[in-house]
Amino acid sequence: MSVEDRLYVEARRRKGLWEASRYRILRRITQGLFLAVFLTGPLFGLWIAKGTLASSMTFGVLPLTDPFVLVQSLAARHWPELTAVIGAAIVLAGYLIFGGRSYCAWVCPLNPVADFAGWLRQRLGVTHSARLRPAFRNYLAFGVIAVSAVTGAVAWELVNPITAFHRALVFGMWFGLAGAGAVFVFDLLVAKHGWCGHICPVGAAYGAIGKASLLRVAAPARAACDDCMECFAVCPEPHVIPPALRGEKTGASPVILGADCTLCGACIDVCPESVFRFAHRFDTRTEPARRSSGAMAEPIASTSSLAKG
Amino acid sequence: MNANKNSKGGLANPGRRKAFEDVARFGGGAAACAVMLSAFAEQSRARPAQALRPPGALPEKDFLAACVRCGLCVRDCPYKTLKLADWGDGPALGTPYFHARQIPCEMCDNIPCVKACPTGALDHALVDIGKAKMGVAAITSRETCLNLQGLRCDVCYRVCPVIDKAITLERTHNTRTTKHAVFEPVVHADYCTGCGKCEKSCVLTDAAIKVLPVEIAALKQDAHYKRGWIEKEKAGGALVDAPVKLPTRLPDAPLPGVKP
Structure with missing residues (x-):
């Protein structure tokens, strides 16, 4: 099965429909609102x-x-x-x-x-x-x-x-x-x-x-990445992901600093391992490796809430 | 892939060479797009004569540098006179204009369109709408203007918000009937704001009076062409000391300096 065919399947199963499509829905609502504030005037006289x-x-x-x-x-x-x-x-x-x-x-x-x-x-x-x-x-x-x-x-x-x-x-x-x-x-x-x-x-x-902007997407749980490649498939600018996601060895920041990132949040939605989240530019915190499924799950208090299923 | 790249040992620095190639290909492509865009920008200056800019609009060249096509002037026009140019309308895409024959400018005292302009493409220095120069009216069809046929239409004169200054009726002899007068509407560019009420109101199917852009209808006299009476006025008196005494040249008068 190619990456395209299994997109969101695992994410929906593990995180539920809302968390697997949250930012797409929020984006459509925001886009709609930005249009609506211009349209209420000409349509209803409410400027x-x-x-x-x-x-x-x-x-x-x-x-x-x-x-x-x-x-x-x-x-x-x-x-x-x-x-x-x-x-x-x-x-x-x-x-x-x-x-x-x-x-x-x-x-x-x-x-x-x-x-x-x-x-x-x-x-x-x-x-x-x-x-x-x-x-x-x-x-x-x-x-x-x-x-x-x-x-x-x-x-x-x-x-x-x-x-x-x-x-x-x-x-x-x-x-x-x-x-x-x-x-x-x-x-x-x-x-x-x-x-x-x-x-x-x-x-x-x-x-x-964006080269200097504060709000960014980060991959703090990058240690949990299992290389399913779904984030690369949904990302409109996939070249921004590796420096943060694969930066473990080099000690690079987990924050996606590439200015091409549109902050669409698709990677956050699609990732079954909840690797990504919104963060600020200087937030270099990372989470230690965890096992998110099966009997081998270690009882780490700080990450147990993230480990669903 | 990598091994393949390295085996091309002839290139001292393949990465660098690739970077140069990229700049050449995509920089060149962008430059080509830029040249086409320039040609388009130059062409967009060709505004149709019937498309008038809002009050206070900078001269066309400066206007296109200043207008960001936001439409705020259009929104604040209470009479829906102004509209934004769509593709094929003539003026540069998204810029505001109006056709006097459709909806003329009502010359609001508070000039809301100018106040709404965020960039100053409509000059905020314009505070007296009477000083606006959206264009200048001109009788473009003397053959059909009813007043010029010796009739008394007078509509353009009557509707003019600057009546008796921007448009006057000049009485001349009617050579067709030989016993009536012609009341010719004459536009005075100094007072005409280009609001277009005259053009809108002309009773003919095709208006005989039209508002045209200032650069077409209200030209400045050549600086090198000196008109004696104006120079005299400027100087406050005659430019030469005394009237030149010219000799009379009647057929039988003696020529000066020649003894009969």
Whole structure:
């Protein structure tokens, strides 16, 4: 049985349905909430957040601005009003605490589209994938800033499928759906996890914030790992896992410090051994090896609560 | 795999070589994307003449550097005048604009759209809506304008929020009937805010008066072209000391300096 076929089976059996899908459900709820606060106004006249993900105003007092958009505007040699600067500072501070690319997994409206494409890819057995590098999106992010500087226009917003999709949903500009459709087709047929994992410069920018962000996923119980490989199969950026998970011998931190990690929590959900959990950047605590099943279980008080079944 | 790599002994540092290759391939790809995006950005400046920017909008080039396409101005427009540009609408994707013929600007005293703008793409220095320059109206069809046919329509003149300043009716002789007057609507760019009420209200199927972007409809006189009467006004008097005495050149008058 391949890894893809047994995903979540053991986790559900050992941890129950809720703990094996907790963060996926919480992510969908969060994504829904971030969209809902923009939609209650146009739909019911109850204004919570106005604007789009590029820049918004919540309850008329809380400005939020995408730092990457503001950087492009600065590169295009426009010095913005204070509102946008404060808004970007708040967003920057927020993601410095709550983890950089958590934007991608918890806020971005394109994430469910990309996730759906990935799920369908697996169901349809699409194995072909174009060879791209995650570093490409970093090059593209620098390219976008350079284009903004050269042309004097906020360049990525001319094509950004995230804000186009958001405008489509919030302002009813239905052509914006075309961009989301293109991302869907690209992820389904061209490259696995293609857009978010390799192209999107917005994600690259949030990844740069993630290099210093406080909230991370960690593998404190890495000693319990039995190499089932399910976390690698569900992770959208699997290269971030080994340094933390396999760091036992080298004494490396159990915290996943790779900035590409989207903090989606899929590894936490899928792991039958409960190796992963959310932690902060400096939390280097690890748990000693344990046996989680069978008659050989050792009566270690500190970990016995984790050993179910 | 590893053994295979090591057996390619010809490369001094395969890892380094690979890194260079990566930079070349994906950096090159990103650069190609950037060039295409640049071309697209340049092309996005081609705003249709009928798509007007909100009050206080910076000149188009600066506007595209400043506008983050958030739509906050659109949300705060009480008359649903403003909308965001979708694909194919003409203006750069996601930027705010309005068509005067559909819903003109009502020139709110408190200018909520400008206040809502977080970046200053709509200049917060604009506090008097009368100073707005969304565009300038122009009679673009003299052949169909009813007033110019000698009729008394006057609608554009009547609806103008800056009546008798931005639009005046100039009386000239009606050469067709020879005994009536033509009341020509004349736009004065100094006072016109480009709100578009005239264009919206024109009674014809296709409006004879249209609001056009400032750079099309309200041009500055060439600096090198000196108009004597204006120079005279600026100087506060005649530019030369005394009127030049010109000789009369009647056929039978004696030529100056020539003895008959």
